[in-house]
Amino acid sequence: MKKTVMMSLLVGVSLFATDYSKVITHPDASKLIEKDLLAPPKVYTMPAGCVTTDPDAIARGEYIFHNLNGKKAKKTPPKGLSKKTKNGKPKQYGNCVACHNIEGAKGAGNIGPDLTDYRENFINSGARDNQFVFQKIADARVDNPDTYMTINLTTKLFTPREICDITSYIVAPK
Numbered sequence: 670m671k672k673t674v675m676m677s678l679l680v681g682v683s684l685f686a687t688d689y690s691k692v693i694t695h696p697d698a699s700k701l702i703e704k705d706l707l708a709p710p711k712v713y714t715m716p717a718g719c720v721t722t723d724p725d726a727i728a729r730g731e732y733i734f735h736n737l738n739g740k741k742a743k744k745t746p747p748k749g750l751s752k753k754t755k756n757g758k759p760k761q762y763g764n765c766v767a768c769h770n771i772e773g774a775k776g777a778g779n780i781g782p783d784l785t786d787y788r789e790n791f792i793n794s795g796a797r798d799n800q801f802v803f804q805k806i807a808d809a810r811v812d813n814p815d816t817y818m819t820i821n822l823t824t825k826l827f828t829p830r831e832i833c834d835i836t837s838y839i840v841a842p843k
């Protein structure tokens with residue numbers, strides 16, 4: 670008796686069991702990889718009036734340079750910079766100190782060149798100009814295809830205005 674009940678239950682279940690094989694989607698892996706690929710290197714022209722001596726712009730650049738994101742940053746961000754994105758998520762900053770030393774850096778990394786005394790050593794000497802620094806931060810691959818540096822404008826991690834702020838900070842007399 671028990672066996673018959675079990676059997677009919679099993680038959681019932683298998684009769685009504687749904688065939689999920691048609692529901693499960695099989696995404697095209699090559700399309701997924703394509704979507705995650707970095708866009709090719711892009712040349713940018715520094716916008717007019719980009720590099721400025723405005724203390725707020727320099728302060729924003731400094732904040733972006735020395736901080737990782739809005740969740741970890743301790744001090745209040747300077748005027749015109751927020752700790753959160755429009756969607757309320759913690760804003761991602763540059764964390765440039767992970768690779769570069771500069772005035773006042775704490776625990777700076779040395780994967781990238783030391784940017785201390787940048788104005789004196791690189792701008793005033795004529796070795797570099799503001800446009801070079803802007804392009805380097807926007808998309809370092811244009812100058813160096815094998816760079817380890819992060820790509821910031823082509824990836825839309827930062828806006829041109831924010832790249833200007835960081836450039837202003839680096840080339841500012843300190």
Ligand code: HEC
Binds near residue numbers: 769806817
């Ligand atoms: C993962 C490490 C890394 C991070 C993070 C990084 N950089 Fe770099 N950076 C490099 C390396 C390596 C170079 C040298 C190679 C090159 O020029 O592409 C470099 C070069 C530079 C130069 C050119 C210096 C010169 O005159 O030759 C500037 C300016 C610069 N980085 C600024 C920044 C800023 C600003 C940030 C943050 C938004 C940043 N970097 C984040 C690794 C990094």
